[in-house]
Amino acid sequence: MDLQRPDSYQGGAGPDFNEHVLHKTILVGDSGVGKTSLLVQFDQGKFIPGSFSATVGIGFTNKVVTVDGVRVKLQIWDTAGQERFRSVTHAYYRDAQALLLLYDITNKSSFDNIRAWLTEIHEYAQRDVVIMLLGNKADVSSERVIRSEDGETLAREYGVPFMETSAKTGMNVELAFLAIAKELKYRAGQQAEEPSFQIRDYVESQKKRPSCCSFV
Numbered sequence: 001m002d003l004q005r006p007d008s009y010q011g012g013a014g015p016d017f018n019e020h021v022l023h024k025t026i027l028v029g030d031s032g033v034g035k036t037s038l039l040v041q042f043d044q045g046k047f048i049p050g051s052f053s054a055t056v057g058i059g060f061t062n063k064v065v066t067v068d069g070v071r072v073k074l075q076i077w078d079t080a081g082q083e084r085f086r087s088v089t090h091a092y093y094r095d096a097q098a099l100l101l102l103y104d105i106t107n108k109s110s111f112d113n114i115r116a117w118l119t120e121i122h123e124y125a126q127r128d129v130v131i132m133l134l135g136n137k138a139d140v141s142s143e144r145v146i147r148s149e150d151g152e153t154l155a156r157e158y159g160v161p162f163m164e165t166s167a168k169t170g171m172n173v174e175l176a177f178l179a180i181a182k183e184l185k186y187r188a189g190q191q192a193e194e195p196s197f198q199i200r201d202y203v204e205s206q207k208k209r210p211s212c213c214s215f216v
């Protein structure tokens, strides 16, 4: 796949600015937090229950999201969370415009490792990469060990948007990708007179809404 850099990132682009541009988005986080499941839910609207099969290497899915009447093409890369694949996935950070960083609300170490993931992201990714923190498996309330407030606090500390998701029920899955697409669209087409788009404010305002998005 030929990844194109969005020329319009310099600003001043017209309404079709990203019609042929793939915005590279990467899913990262510890093994088992639900990266593959989140992508399958977003792409196919389904959850495949059953035994856990760890991702080997890396793969991608293309998806078009319509935001404010504009088609935004996301190329979403699903990485392997296991330590042994880390050097492979680092190589992909450099071209990423957005990173969805996941932990599992039922797994404390996956949350504790978020700081290390953010250190890696700051080391290998572009300085202006869009980062969103997701606390996944929010449907498993009986096994929750990380409170929503803890996710909020960590996200605030790093200045990134946060939401809890469930790849099983679909809760906030579309919203997470839509918010990323909106931010990327805003950055690509930014005009001096345009009101600024704040992804964190947008996420906060949309979190509670049952449905929010339009996909093609």
Ligand SMILES: Nc1nc2c(ncn2[C@@H]2O[C@H](COP(=O)(O)OP(=O)(O)OP(=O)(O)O)[C@@H](O)[C@H]2O)c(=O)[nH]1
Residues within 6 Å of the ligand: 029, 030, 031, 032, 033, 034, 035, 036, 037, 038, 048, 049, 050, 051, 052, 053, 054, 055, 056, 079, 080, 081, 082, 136, 137, 138, 139, 140, 165, 166, 167, 168, 169
């Ligand atoms: N209940 C529940 N289970 C989930 C959810 N997301 C993922 N799972 C389960 O958690 C396990 C791991 O999910 P994966 O999507 O394979 O995790 P991953 O992050 O891609 O793992 P690696 O490929 O090793 O990095 C699987 O058994 C999934 O069915 C969720 O939101 N809710």
